[in-house]
Amino acid sequence: MYSPPESGPESERALTRLYHLTEAEARVAVALVNGAAPADIARRHQVAISTVRSQIRAVFDKCGVSKHVDLVQTLAALRY
Numbered sequence: 001m002y003s004p005p006e007s008g009p010e011s012e013r014a015l016t017r018l019y020h021l022t023e024a025e026a027r028v029a030v031a032l033v034n035g036a037a038p039a040d041i042a043r044r045h046q047v048a049i050s051t052v053r054s055q056i057r058a059v060f061d062k063c064g065v066s067k068h069v070d071l072v073q074t075l076a077a078l079r080y
Contacts, residue, residue: 018078019062028055032068033075 012026021029024045031041038056042049065071 014078015075019059021059021062022055025055025059025062028052029059029063029071029075032056032059033072 011030015021015026015029028041038052039049042052063074065074
């Protein structure tokens with residue numbers, strides 16, 4: 001059974017170090033892995049959905065994945 005990684009500042013910092021994500025990209029990555037939809041992320045951080053989509057593309061590029069499920073598997077394997 002899948003258990004999402006812990007979220008919060010420590011996991012975000014780990015992602016910024018490991019994948020050279022910006023703080024905003026790391027927040028988006030953690031939110032995605034924990035099941036948040038892009039629209040929810042945009043609303044929560046008071047940014048445009050287009051901004052979140054751009055951040056998602058950047059996260060995928062930097063993490064070397066092309067699909068949401070691949071991102072979840074990659075980051076869950078880290079156990080950050």
